[in-house]
Amino acid sequence: MAASVTVENLNPKVLKCEYAVRGEIVIHAQRRQQQLQTQPGSLPFDEILYCNIGNPQSLGQQPVTFFREVLALCDHPCLLEKEETKSLFSADAISRAKQILATIPGRATGAYSHSQGIKGLRDAIAAGIMSRDGFPANADDIFITDGASPGVHMMMQLLIRNEKDGILCPIPQYPLYSASIALHGGTLVPYYLNEKNGWGLEISDFKTRLEDVRSKGIDVRALVVINPGNPTGQVLAEDNQYDIVKFCKNEGLVLLADEVYQENIYVDNKKFNSFKKIVRSMGYGEDDLPLVSLQSVSKGYYGECGKRGGYMEITGFSAPVREQIYKIASVNLCSNITGQILASLVMNPPKAGDESYASYKAEKDGILESLARRAKALEDAFNKLEGFSCNKAEGAMYLFPQIHLPQKAIEAAKAAKKAPDAFYALRLLESTGIVVVPGSGFGQVPGTWHIRCTILPQEDKIPAVISRFRAFHEAFLAEYRD
Numbered sequence: 001m002a003a004s005v006t007v008e009n010l011n012p013k014v015l016k017c018e019y020a021v022r023g024e025i026v027i028h029a030q031r032r033q034q035q036l037q038t039q040p041g042s043l044p045f046d047e048i049l050y051c052n053i054g055n056p057q058s059l060g061q062q063p064v065t066f067f068r069e070v071l072a073l074c075d076h077p078c079l080l081e082k083e084e085t086k087s088l089f090s091a092d093a094i095s096r097a098k099q100i101l102a103t104i105p106g107r108a109t110g111a112y113s114h115s116q117g118i119k120g121l122r123d124a125i126a127a128g129i130m131s132r133d134g135f136p137a138n139a140d141d142i143f144i145t146d147g148a149s150p151g152v153h154m155m156m157q158l159l160i161r162n163e164k165d166g167i168l169c170p171i172p173q174y175p176l177y178s179a180s181i182a183l184h185g186g187t188l189v190p191y192y193l194n195e196k197n198g199w200g201l202e203i204s205d206f207k208t209r210l211e212d213v214r215s216k217g218i219d220v221r222a223l224v225v226i227n228p229g230n231p232t233g234q235v236l237a238e239d240n241q242y243d244i245v246k247f248c249k250n251e252g253l254v255l256l257a258d259e260v261y262q263e264n265i266y267v268d269n270k271k272f273n274s275f276k277k278i279v280r281s282m283g284y285g286e287d288d289l290p291l292v293s294l295q296s297v298s299k300g301y302y303g304e305c306g307k308r309g310g311y312m313e314i315t316g317f318s319a320p321v322r323e324q325i326y327k328i329a330s331v332n333l334c335s336n337i338t339g340q341i342l343a344s345l346v347m348n349p350p351k352a353g354d355e356s357y358a359s360y361k362a363e364k365d366g367i368l369e370s371l372a373r374r375a376k377a378l379e380d381a382f383n384k385l386e387g388f389s390c391n392k393a394e395g396a397m398y399l400f401p402q403i404h405l406p407q408k409a410i411e412a413a414k415a416a417k418k419a420p421d422a423f424y425a426l427r428l429l430e431s432t433g434i435v436v437v438p439g440s441g442f443g444q445v446p447g448t449w450h451i452r453c454t455i456l457p458q459e460d461k462i463p464a465v466i467s468r469f470r471a472f473h474e475a476f477l478a479e480y481r482d
Helices: 012-016 024-038 065-075 077-081 091-102 119-133 149-159 175-183 203-214 238-251 275-281 319-331 337-346 357-384 407-415 420-432 459-480
Strands: 142-145 165-171 187-192 219-226 254-258 291-296 310-315 451-454
Touching (some): 012 175, 024 420, 065 091, 065 337, 091 337, 119 142, 119 275, 119 310, 142 149, 142 337, 149 165, 149 219, 149 254, 149 291, 149 310, 165 175, 187 203, 203 219, 219 238, 238 254, 238 275, 254 275, 275 310, 310 337, 357 459, 407 459, 420 451, 420 459
Parallel strands (some): 254 291
Antiparallel strands (some): 142 310, 291 310
16 A cells, blocks of 8 residues: 655645754755764764754753753752752752742742743843833733744744735845744745845835735735844944834734844943834834734853753734634644743843852853854854855854855756755855755845855864864865866
8 A cells, every 4th residue: 555644645835844043954964964073084074063053051051050040940940959059059049949939839940831931030131121121011911822833833834824915024134934824824024134234124025015916916914124134243333223112013914023133242332222112212102003922042152952941022913813822822832931931031041149140251252252252253254255255243152154156166066966055055054064054945035155154163272273274275266266
């Protein structure tokens, strides 16, 4: 009997969905990593360097001590009864753990919680948002999620009815958005960031795209803005944010604000402003604009990707719509409790006067200052390579340089049935063990080619990454020069 499940009879939405940061090149890298383990010395490099994904601790970043102390005490509350705990853990970590456990029924961190997350933790997140923005925040607007990604999927499930529903997304974009739109059967409506203008975002392009797709019968439901940008690293200017909010208000769009890199700012002339702060400072209230703000424990200086914590704050939705969002959340029961606790901690870290404050601040500043130096070193190195041009990384964790490839390389890629930047990235992996993501996985202006490279290898490894990259690129150009 023929197989009952084949690729041909799978859900076509699943087949259409792609996620480049874990795509073909990464799968190939994992095979090479196994080869290095079973046959050491069989490849021209001795380790795989994963620069494909924002996964800081996998590349050696250490977790923040205060956060881990609190988690340890919450997960094993009997430690709080032991006298020696006072000499092993800081006093404020002990008091914070007690405070958190008091909000959890039965102090049971292994039990399900409310589908939006533990109320006391949502209160802490709301207080953190208010402290950041200077405007009130409400625990009932917070949905704690397993990282920011489930919040994106929930909103796509809510907004997309069929392929006639469109979501305006930046190009280049983080492929979670294109994947989620494809899975839920909608249409991605691209707006292009201006590379020549430091990946600037131009309202005139929004309007042109909107008029164009509406004329084709597409009902655009929402606008996605990633700030700071992924993969492009730009930080939006405040004036630009005001214009975006006005545009969404005038056009009746939901504003989906991906703000997971809000702590990752590396330039003195830019600062992060949340869209919630911008919306409220413009005088818009609950009834004026539907806004979804996303945050995660995976990025920033904390880099707790594997703990899967994050939240979405939803404002400007009617009570009946909020009931439907709650229903979607309740289908998944709740997010994991460790991630919930971490989400409350990153929005409420130690403050001046707390016992842990000096060590916490030293850890935080050390990580962010090192990331800024690494971003600058890689940016300078890329700009010295023939045919490369790389914009400044103002924020986030990536560089997205453009590569001007020789025609011969483009022809070789075509013969290998690969996009030219994917061909380049595969060759880079085979020669150096460095894993990057081709720009074609994020979207780019047709006829241009890019790669996304994280700035996350530890600082002492950056010179070796640069020299390996340079040697590869020179050899690649020598092979394919027109």
